[in-house]
Amino acid sequence: MEFLSGVQQKETLEISQLLEKDYEGQTVKVNGAIHTIRDMGDVAFVVLRKREGLLQTVFEEEITNYQLKDLREAATIEVEGVVRKEERAPHGLEIRIKEIKVLSEPVEAMPLAISKWKLNTSLEAKLNKRAISLRNVRERAKFKIQEGVVRGFREFLYTQGFTEIHTPKIGAKGAEGGANIFKLEYFHKPAVLEQSPQLYKQMMVGVFDRVFETAPVFRAEKHNTKRHLNEYTSLDFEMGYIDGFEDIMGMETGFLQYTMELLKKDYAKEIKMLGMTLPNTDKIPFVRFDEAKKLVSEKYDRKIRNPFDLEPEEEALIGQYFKEEYDADFVFVTHYPSKKRPFYAMDDPADTTYTLSFDLLFHGLEITTGGQRIHDYTSLVEKIAARNMTEEGLEHYLDAFKHGMPPHGGLGIGLERLTMKLVGEDNVRETTLFPRDLNRLEP
Amino acid sequence: MEFLSGVQQKETLEISQLLEKDYEGQTVKVNGAIHTIRDMGDVAFVVLRKREGLLQTVFEEEITNYQLKDLREAATIEVEGVVRKEERAPHGLEIRIKEIKVLSEPVEAMPLAISKWKLNTSLEAKLNKRAISLRNVRERAKFKIQEGVVRGFREFLYTQGFTEIHTPKIGAKGAEGGANIFKLEYFHKPAVLEQSPQLYKQMMVGVFDRVFETAPVFRAEKHNTKRHLNEYTSLDFEMGYIDGFEDIMGMETGFLQYTMELLKKDYAKEIKMLGMTLPNTDKIPFVRFDEAKKLVSEKYDRKIRNPFDLEPEEEALIGQYFKEEYDADFVFVTHYPSKKRPFYAMDDPADTTYTLSFDLLFHGLEITTGGQRIHDYTSLVEKIAARNMTEEGLEHYLDAFKHGMPPHGGLGIGLERLTMKLVGEDNVRETTLFPRDLNRLEP
Numbered sequence: 001m002e003f004l005s006g007v008q009q010k011e012t013l014e015i016s017q018l019l020e021k022d023y024e025g026q027t028v029k030v031n032g033a034i035h036t037i038r039d040m041g042d043v044a045f046v047v048l049r050k051r052e053g054l055l056q057t058v059f060e061e062e063i064t065n066y067q068l069k070d071l072r073e074a075a076t077i078e079v080e081g082v083v084r085k086e087e088r089a090p091h092g093l094e095i096r097i098k099e100i101k102v103l104s105e106p107v108e109a110m111p112l113a114i115s116k117w118k119l120n121t122s123l124e125a126k127l128n129k130r131a132i133s134l135r136n137v138r139e140r141a142k143f144k145i146q147e148g149v150v151r152g153f154r155e156f157l158y159t160q161g162f163t164e165i166h167t168p169k170i171g172a173k174g175a176e177g178g179a180n181i182f183k184l185e186y187f188h189k190p191a192v193l194e195q196s197p198q199l200y201k202q203m204m205v206g207v208f209d210r211v212f213e214t215a216p217v218f219r220a221e222k223h224n225t226k227r228h229l230n231e232y233t234s235l236d237f238e239m240g241y242i243d244g245f246e247d248i249m250g251m252e253t254g255f256l257q258y259t260m261e262l263l264k265k266d267y268a269k270e271i272k273m274l275g276m277t278l279p280n281t282d283k284i285p286f287v288r289f290d291e292a293k294k295l296v297s298e299k300y301d302r303k304i305r306n307p308f309d310l311e312p313e314e315e316a317l318i319g320q321y322f323k324e325e326y327d328a329d330f331v332f333v334t335h336y337p338s339k340k341r342p343f344y345a346m347d348d349p350a351d352t353t354y355t356l357s358f359d360l361l362f363h364g365l366e367i368t369t370g371g372q373r374i375h376d377y378t379s380l381v382e383k384i385a386a387r388n389m390t391e392e393g394l395e396h397y398l399d400a401f402k403h404g405m406p407p408h409g410g411l412g413i414g415l416e417r418l419t420m421k422l423v424g425e426d427n428v429r430e431t432t433l434f435p436r437d438l439n440r441l442e443p
Numbered sequence: 444m445e446f447l448s449g450v451q452q453k454e455t456l457e458i459s460q461l462l463e464k465d466y467e468g469q470t471v472k473v474n475g476a477i478h479t480i481r482d483m484g485d486v487a488f489v490v491l492r493k494r495e496g497l498l499q500t501v502f503e504e505e506i507t508n509y510q511l512k513d514l515r516e517a518a519t520i521e522v523e524g525v526v527r528k529e530e531r532a533p534h535g536l537e538i539r540i541k542e543i544k545v546l547s548e549p550v551e552a553m554p555l556a557i558s559k560w561k562l563n564t565s566l567e568a569k570l571n572k573r574a575i576s577l578r579n580v581r582e583r584a585k586f587k588i589q590e591g592v593v594r595g596f597r598e599f600l601y602t603q604g605f606t607e608i609h610t611p612k613i614g615a616k617g618a619e620g621g622a623n624i625f626k627l628e629y630f631h632k633p634a635v636l637e638q639s640p641q642l643y644k645q646m647m648v649g650v651f652d653r654v655f656e657t658a659p660v661f662r663a664e665k666h667n668t669k670r671h672l673n674e675y676t677s678l679d680f681e682m683g684y685i686d687g688f689e690d691i692m693g694m695e696t697g698f699l700q701y702t703m704e705l706l707k708k709d710y711a712k713e714i715k716m717l718g719m720t721l722p723n724t725d726k727i728p729f730v731r732f733d734e735a736k737k738l739v740s741e742k743y744d745r746k747i748r749n750p751f752d753l754e755p756e757e758e759a760l761i762g763q764y765f766k767e768e769y770d771a772d773f774v775f776v777t778h779y780p781s782k783k784r785p786f787y788a789m790d791d792p793a794d795t796t797y798t799l800s801f802d803l804l805f806h807g808l809e810i811t812t813g814g815q816r817i818h819d820y821t822s823l824v825e826k827i828a829a830r831n832m833t834e835e836g837l838e839h840y841l842d843a844f845k846h847g848m849p850p851h852g853g854l855g856i857g858l859e860r861l862t863m864k865l866v867g868e869d870n871v872r873e874t875t876l877f878p879r880d881l882n883r884l885e886p
Contacts, residue, residue: 001768004693004726007693007697008690031684033649051651052604076684078684104818104847108845130646131649131650132843134647140650161495163587166858166876167877169661170636170673170674170879182613182627184636193636203573207583218612231611247451250449253449284447286447287444325444326444375546375547396885399575402549402550404477404549406547433611433647434611434643441614443840
């Protein structure tokens, strides 16, 4: 009988292995996709794209067992060659090719010039050829940053005693209700795609006290703006035994601080490549909703049209105000009007027109909605009645409250929006691998 | 202006904090849900359920500022009291209550005796009252083990140069095709819920070489068995530049080894609570599909009815065979028949009736399907044609191959099934927080 005893060792070296020790003059094997070929006459630079970056290999007609004309960009190859120091090459080294083995060949010329530093093409064109455009090293770097954000979220919350959960995305009823729900038929029963793990994560607070989930959510919203997606990845947490919603904002501040450190440590290459400046997370101001509206109205001489709503332009100005006045990249806006928040939001006992809730703005864009929730069964049932909602479909959720729930609250962070602001993009599709919007269902 | 500068410090202590140093005789504050009250006459033991376990507090009529009769199971409370060593209590200590502050109260008696060591109730009853039944400490422990598995998957793959991705769950076409697809309307266009991230993760191999995703997948299968769910969490990876599908099996072996070590280290409490014996992952046998059928047929005197199919009973016997003959908990069954595998599976060049693919069986249950994929554009197009499939809806997928893809392969692991086998359950619903099956859409 044959057995597997772990990861198979490879003959080929990765970039980090080439940098681990001095390979000068030694013969090594590497593989990669041909990112670009620069023919200089006597020699040609065949730049390989590997997961850790670009690697320069050098083709010399006399030495290599191959015809340069047979090598095509986008082919994947394995190369055997000699390592040489070369300051002008990425990572300070190059590989002088002795042998080439072609692993796969393209059948058509590349539709996009992915080897350029910046892909000079429209967002539409990039999204239409997503599997190709992402091969540009700056395009893909955005998604390494996105990975870092998700890693930071999970790693930090583990240290804070949170448990990761997986809640269903097909349900009988949407968490927030309203019109923006995708409907489907589930074995002859009407069903919906969950807009948020809200009701489930609250139920799970009664089990684990602190829970989080990183998963897709679905919103059938008909706006087609730069900041909306119909499917996105939500970073959600919910925590029990809070003293107030400051605990939730404090936890988010801790997450952001942890994540910026993680990015600096493990994603320095991508930060440099994208020319990113990491935001300041040492201290994040918080301001009441009505106060924020007033501050912005006064400073920028802007009339308050609706005291219970925050327009996108107002959000942008709040961001501008706190950047100018406090050099703050983030600001928590608290005490949103009750009628703008879902039924489960806890009203402020001091003034029930407002809730103990918040949004986090990052350079004037909402990237988080959170707050304290109602934990008392009777209050919850009263709020549902006061809103003329039905308890139908909420029986299981309400059951958890019937049988005791601690004071709790939580938040949801839009991963693509946070990534967009971090990398300095202005359309959330730029930081979504395969975005879904009103017009786009493919690729 | 006010600022938040990080996680808010709490006055209340968690169990691990109480064990960090000697608090004997000191007054501390703790909080939790009243898991059970045992009235002994003079004193009562009020056992709190906290995220890290149970904590015994002691109610003494003379000393506590409260009436015992006013305390109810499932209330959440904050307690101030004196720490005393007590060998018979969990963690070897108890807290003699001085003050009680009630945070929330239940409105109805508990429907399930969750404080019992084992919840002696049917699976149906547990699932109907999921938010309650999960408060049983053994029930919830299964989901800590599940967390450990997902953590292990991600942490291990990060060390192996994989990038985490998030692919859309609403698409124009299912990855595997067939009848078991949930359909929905997406802004007046027909759409489906993805059965697997297969096509997306393959496209992403061309970008990052190695990718993984941990996300829900949706299968509209009409079987209602102990091992099927209509929505489950799939642990997927896909890796490029492989020499053969042994690389994929090796990577999975490495993941299992890493994860068992992680469970031993960070989830010892749950392993003990559930009486788990961790499986042996040092070396995992692999055997051809046809050979496995033959071995089992001979040893257990069982006729081979269909040489191209593996029945669940046969899988169970293969598990039994390898346990008996090699003391193996896992076995890779390789070279599945081509007609049983999707179009993207690579046929074995030595005999195209079979594929370079595998399933991993854990004690006779399939927990993984994987294999090498076709990477050559022409071969892929030919296979699609040979199956009388249409390229419609696959244009973007095929584009990636037109423009060069390395040899690659990957796998998908059913998280709930793997957890079920690890904790020794025999119904996958036992290890799913909120299962979705033919009859169950709630809670």
